[in-house]
Amino acid sequence: MIMCARIVVGIAITLSVGSAPLPQSQQLSWASVIEEAPDERVIVNEEISRRIRATGLPWRVRDKVSDIEMLLVPAGSFLMGASAGESDIGAADQPAHEVTISHPFYVGFTEVTQEQWVRMMRVNPSHFQRGTFQAELSEKREAKIKAMMNDGFTRQEADAAAGVAQVESVDTSDWPVESISLDDLQKYLQKTGLRLPTEAEWEYSCRAGRHESRYGELDAVAWFGANSVERTHSVATKVANPFGLHDTLGNVWEWCSDWYSADYYASCKGTVTDPTGPATGESRVVRGGNWLSLPKTCSATYRIGGSVGRPAYGFRVVRSP
Numbered sequence: 001m002i003m004c005a006r007i008v009v010g011i012a013i014t015l016s017v018g019s020a021p022l023p024q025s026q027q028l029s030w031a032s033v034i035e036e037a038p039d040e041r042v043i044v045n046e047e048i049s050r051r052i053r054a055t056g057l058p059w060r061v062r063d064k065v066s067d068i069e070m071l072l073v074p075a076g077s078f079l080m081g082a083s084a085g086e087s088d089i090g091a092a093d094q095p096a097h098e099v100t101i102s103h104p105f106y107v108g109f110t111e112v113t114q115e116q117w118v119r120m121m122r123v124n125p126s127h128f129q130r131g132t133f134q135a136e137l138s139e140k141r142e143a144k145i146k147a148m149m150n151d152g153f154t155r156q157e158a159d160a161a162a163g164v165a166q167v168e169s170v171d172t173s174d175w176p177v178e179s180i181s182l183d184d185l186q187k188y189l190q191k192t193g194l195r196l197p198t199e200a201e202w203e204y205s206c207r208a209g210r211h212e213s214r215y216g217e218l219d220a221v222a223w224f225g226a227n228s229v230e231r232t233h234s235v236a237t238k239v240a241n242p243f244g245l246h247d248t249l250g251n252v253w254e255w256c257s258d259w260y261s262a263d264y265y266a267s268c269k270g271t272v273t274d275p276t277g278p279a280t281g282e283s284r285v286v287r288g289g290n291w292l293s294l295p296k297t298c299s300a301t302y303r304i305g306g307s308v309g310r311p312a313y314g315f316r317v318v319r320s321p
Helices: 046-054 114-121 130-150 155-162 182-192 199-207
Strands: 031-035 060-063 069-073 076-080 097-101 105-108 253-259 284-287 303-306
Touching: 069 199, 076 199, 097 199, 105 199, 114 182, 130 155, 199 253, 199 284, 253 303
Parallel strands: none
Antiparallel strands: 031 060, 060 069, 069 105, 076 097, 253 284, 284 303
C-alpha cells in the first residue's frame, strides 16, 4: 500500500485560514490586478468572501506571461473523497478524509483554452478545432454526392449541387485545449511558470466549500455526455462554482500533478496537510469528468489515472502567491 504523503495527525479543521497582508510590490510581480476585492455578484457566499479578503491578496488577477485570468482560493480544510455509501464507483475515492490546504493559491478561472495554449506553444494539438469540423462536413458532402450519383447524377452534376463544405462560423479558440502530450504539457508549464494543481487543491477548488460532490444541477454546471453533442464547448458558458471557477466539472478531464494510485486514500489517516500524492506511479490523476462522461463520473470525488493525451483530457493551471 502506498503511504499518504505529508500526514499531520490531530490538526483541527479550520474554516478560515489566512495570511498577513503583503505589500503590493511583493504580491504581484508575476501578474496584473484585475480586481482587488471579490465581486459580490460572483462570490455570493459571505464567508468565502471574508476568507479571501483576510489573505490580504487581490482576488482576481491576470498572469503576465500566459495572459490567463486567475482567481484567489483561500486556505482552509475540507473532507476529501467519498463517504461510505456515497459513491457507487468503487474504492478509489474512499474513504473520505480530512485535508488542510495551508496556503491560499491562484487557480485558472477556466480550463486553459486553445488560444491560450497556441499563444505559448504555436501549435494547436486539439482534436476539436476548425479542421475537425471541416473534415466532418467534407465527409458528409462526399456521402451526399455518392447518394446523388446512385440516383443517376454524374459526378460533375452532384459535385455542383452539393456546394462547398465551409465552417467559417466555427471558432474554437475559447474551447479547452485537449489531446496534449504530457511532455508538451510540461514544456508549457516551464514556459509560463505555472503549475498543475495537486489532487487535493483540485478537489478543494471544485467543492468550493460545499459538502456535496456537485455544486449545482449537472446540466447547469457541466458539459457532459447528455448535453455536449459529443464535443467540447466554449469555457465559462456554464454556471460557476462558489469560488467563481467555471467547468471544474465536465468539458474536459483536468490533469493534476499527483501520481495516481487506487488505494492511496486508504493510507490517509488523521488530518492530511497539503498532500502531494504517491511518490511514484504509472499515470497521473485526472479529475472532473468530460464532454462524454456519465453523470456518476462527473463529480468532485471521482478519480482516475491518465497517461496519454486524448480529446477528453485538458488542464487548469495554478500558481502560489
